[in-house]
Amino acid sequence: MFNYNFRWAQAMASLPRMLEGALVTLEVALLSMVIGISIAIVLTLFRLSGSRILSAVAATWVEIARNTPALFQIYMVHFGLGGFGIHLSPYLSLLIGIAFNNAGYLSENFRGALKGIPETQTRSARSLGMTPIAAFRYVVMPQMLRISFLPMTNQMVWAILMTSLGTVVAMNTDLYGVTSDLNARTFRTFELFAIAAMIFYLITKTVTLSARLLAARLFRY
């Protein structure tokens, strides 16, 4: 029956290693967001470009990113590209996989945000002599990013949690990977994963709270 003995002290001894893993997790998530947001902006421009080919590229990206499991996406980056002779490290595969997913979701958020910005804003910017790119860069984009700020925060939380999917490409330096390795050696399963879950929780809470503070600082209008 229930004869599991909790050994928290033993599990806690692994905390420093797990915190190192947490840093890797945070790093991958942050980088994946930076890359994801940049690509999402490019995809949004593709959709606005009026070119059918570019729009189709953006639409396909969004469809795949949003309608297939993130786990498959990461798996494909590692083993799918591997089939073409492109061998990426687990770290890079995980990063690219999550960034791919982020870009898809964020681009869709940006599209929604653009609907809330009147066409007359662009018209006004153009009438002041701005090029279409300048009008987007200085007038439309800042408003788009503001409207999308909350969805971007959500996506960041997702990105942090998605790092655990690195396990399918044998990633073992992130929080999940480290915990999993420790577990394989000590079998303190409940304790280790409870601690890991707590760390995940603390990271995501910190991220959402700092995002709220940042928003108050950034958006004074």
Added chain:
Amino acid sequence: MIEIENVRKSFGALEVLKGIDLTVAKGEVLTVIGGSGSGKSTLLTCINGLEPIDSGRILVDGIEVHARSTNLNQLRRKIGIVFQQYNAFPHLTVLENVMLAQRKVLGRPKAEAEAEAVRQLNHVGLGDKLTVYPSRLSGGQQQRMAIARALAMSPDYMLFDEVTSALDPQLVGEVLDTLRLLASEGMTMICVTHEMKFAREVSDRVAFFHQGVMAEIAPPAQLFEAPESPDLRKFLAATH
């Protein structure tokens, strides 16, 4: 000088400009009156190339606006336009609104752009609102900011597209005062407006548009006191 030669323009099956001929000289103040859908606003957006035209041509200082070889971004620096919807950039302060295009289009250094912005904002009576965001301004103040924003580009021509139509009645006066000030300073202006009293006061000439045709054009005294076309007489009777 703005020269408009036999300009035609349709939106789908609807022909909104049916061969307009018009010349506006440097320093002239022309107001354009007429009912909704008479084509007067469309003409303004054609002059700065925001709208393409179907035939005819528009020359601004001898440069053909709709020629393929014309650099519209360059041409638009000469022509300021202010719309009915003031289109303040909400994420920028009043000062930043007026600085943005100076910096990014004209490439003016920051200090110079700022000095010019402050000068123009003082000019329109917003010198005490520099660090405020547009959401804190009234409609009239936002519209005056939009005017300052256009003026800061040092344009040779200013086009005003029903700039008081979206304003509460008590705010109309402050914007019209700004336009009067510009007119008195010798700015070349085309104002599409529904404010007859204003048109009568400031204009060198008034043009009456009716169903895509410029039905009548004359100095205000003549146009308002002795309207020739029956459509204009009807229009004036209805607006009084």
